[in-house]
Amino acid sequence: MSTRFNSSNSLYDFVVRDGNGVKGIVDSGLLEVPERYIQPLHEQINKLDSRTHDVPPIDLSKLNGPEHDRVVDQIVSAAETLGFFQVVNHGMPVKLLESLKDAAHSFFTLPPEKKALYLTGLSPSPLIKYGTSFVPEKEKALEWKDYISMVYSNDEDALQYWPNQCKEVALEYLKLASKLVRDLVKILMGNLGVKLDESKIDGLLGMRMVNMNYYPACPNPDLTVGVGRHSDMGAITVLLQDGIGGLYVKVEEENDDTKGEWLEIPPIHGALVINIGDTLQILSNGKYKSAEHRVRTTNTQSRVSVPVFTLPNPTEVIVPLPEVVKKDGLARYREVIFQDYMKNFFGNAHAGKKSLDFATLKSA
Ligand SMILES: O=C(O)CCC(=O)C(=O)O
């Protein structure tokens, strides 16, 4: 099939409204990146401009042995600087990780009309959404990415409504990732001298969502982005990436001559990527860094990634922890209700860490 797009509108309708996604463009035989996907120069990703982040993954099994304190230091230090690290021996069978990547490919290679069943308005549940780009209606240049997003409510609904191609593995992954995040949050809070009770942690990590991202092979990766610069809004994200690569993180530390540089997070077989989100940056009064990151596309193979986002419940109040504010002498962020934060986040195209401005106190 060869589809002609006479105008930017017909392309938009084909990709976004009708649910063909970027995959639909590629399958139509288009050999060039459509205008609508060409990023402004300053957003284009030059592969040669970045280094690989070559810090070895953190071995979480050592938390249970004599090296406990050293591993805690590694986690804390990564959260305070780059906001990104990789972990191994994380409690998830490597076989599950392999099945997840296969499941993502199975879903996205379905015919478009099968995927379109999960478009907003058609989906059997408002908690499941298939889509493309981030917020297409707000974006000048679209992102070269299709996704399915599944918010967890309970096992029964997940098994009833999530797509057959991925529901079982996605559910198991979400549960193991939630446990991992809870352990990490306790470690990070402990380092701040804060002991949160279990019900408070439940509130801060109460909304859980597993996404599957699909980045079709792109005819010209230099012109596009898979995902534009952003930080994640929740507490912690657990991310499985495949072997293709293309995930970049911006160095944020002050007084560091590498500040502003982009580091590629290399694929490591069996490892998971962990990144700090805006919620933890706010709670820790800026001590933990939500990392600005982006994704480059490739022209050789389609890439998949599978993040689990852990987010506060919508009604949860997010504010710097009093213990930390007391130590710091000032609060850097105002109190926000998480649903307001989320509304602002999804109300704008990706723009680096601008999402945090919503909560940042200008005088701090
Ligand atoms: O695909 C990736 O490696 C990262 C995706 C991402 O940043 C996101 O879904 O928020």
Ligand SMILES: [Fe+2]
């Ligand atoms: Fe992200």
